[in-house]
Structure formats: structure tokens, C-alpha cells
Amino acid sequence: MTEHIAAHPFDVATRVERVASRCQGRTTDAYWAFIGPFGGVTAATLLRAVLEDEARAGDPLALTVNFCAAISRGDFDLEVRRSRANRSTQHWSIVLSQAEGGIAATATAVMAVRREGFSHQPARRSRVRDARSLPNARHGGVDPAIRVPVRRRCAEHRPSASGCAGQLPVAVLDSRRTRPAA
Numbered sequence: 390m391t392e393h394i395a396a397h398p399f400d401v402a403t404r405v406e407r408v409a410s411r412c413q414g415r416t417t418d419a420y421w422a423f424i425g426p427f428g429g430v431t432a433a434t435l436l437r438a439v440l441e442d443e444a445r446a447g448d449p450l451a452l453t454v455n456f457c458a459a460i461s462r463g464d465f466d467l468e469v470r471r472s473r474a475n476r477s478t479q480h481w482s483i484v485l486s487q488a489e490g491g492i493a494a495t496a497t498a499v500m501a502v503r504r505e506g507f508s509h510q511p512a513r514r515s516r517v518r519d520a521r522s523l524p525n526a527r528h529g530g531v532d533p534a535i536r537v538p539v540r541r542r543c544a545e546h547r548p549s550a551s552g553c554a555g556q557l558p559v560a561v562l563d564s565r566r567t568r569p570a571a
Contacts, residue, residue, distance in 0.1 A: 402426070403434045405441060405467060412438045412467035416460060425460040425493075435483045435496040438467045445471075446479060447500035454496045461490055477502050 396404075398419040405412040420430040432454045439445055468484040478501045485494040 399430070399433070402430050403437045405434060405438045407441070412441075412469055413464060414438075414467060415464050416462050421462075428454070428456060431456070431460065431485070431494055432496070435467070435485060435494065436498060438469045438483055439481045439498045439500070442469055442471075442481075445481075445500055446474075447477070447502040449498060450478070450501040451499040452496060453498075454494060456494050458490055458493045460485070460493045461487055463487070465493070472497075477504065 402417040402420045405414045414434055416426050420427045435454060436449060436452055465485050465487045470482050471479055472482050473480045478499060481498040483496040484492055486492045
């Protein structure tokens, strides 16, 4: 037994069909704003045109959309072109145009292949004693930016990131009092 599940309105709104070397789409009323489709739906449609291209490699890394004119109700054409590619990234340009209005939006998208060799060391929170247990610094007074009495306290911190040469002392904390100074 096969169940038919209706397509979500967002999938319908961002649907693109490849026709020869171009893509075609159509606006829908489900995501219509005052004078055109919502910008996010337009951006998603432009990205989807790249995602469904057979030459695409990698995952979306960046998308920049320029809205040039209002998009009218009805059909539109998408010109999707890979501008540049290398081993890890691809740069794409997309132009949305309509027969009666010309170019309505342009976009650039960057795709990137995530390599196994990529890694990073996530930062860990510093181990610093509770501020109330630290000695007061010589300078205190009122913070002029917010006009609140401030007690400055200092602590030493040694970064724990791998590959960090040396130990760096860091001054810490503005301990703000909630009551005005007497």
C-alpha cells in the first residue's frame, strides 16, 4: 500500500525545473507578500537551483541575494552558472528574470566540500575562581559608561588551547554592584 503525501507549500514555492541549460520556476500565493514573494522564499529558490544542479559539489557555505526589482506573479527563468571551481569550493551565479520585467534578482552562492583533514579545537571555558574570592584591584570607582559603581578584581588565566605558546595573564572582571556607593 503506497500513501500519497502532499508536497509542503514551501517545497512547491521553491520548486525549479531544468529546461535545457536553464531552470524555470513559478511564484505561489502561499508565500506572497505585498508586491512579490517573500525574500526568503526567493533566496531559497535561487539556492535550490544550485543544489539541484548535477555539477554541484559540496554544501552551501554562503549565499548573497540582490533584489533588483519586484517579482511579478507567474513564471520566471533562472540562469544558473558555475563561475569558478577548485578542489574544495565552487562559486555560482544565479540570475532570476521574467519576460515582462527583465532581471528581478541576482545571487552568488559558494559551495564547499568538507574534507576529513579539517578540524578545530573548540575553546573551553577558563577556570577562574569566583569573582567574590578575588582581591580588589587598586582602581575602582564609577563606570562612566553606565554610572554604576564598579569593583574591579583581577585573576590570572592560562589559555588551554593546544599549540598556545606561553602563558598569558589576563585581567578579569567588572563586578557591578547593584546598590549605589555610599
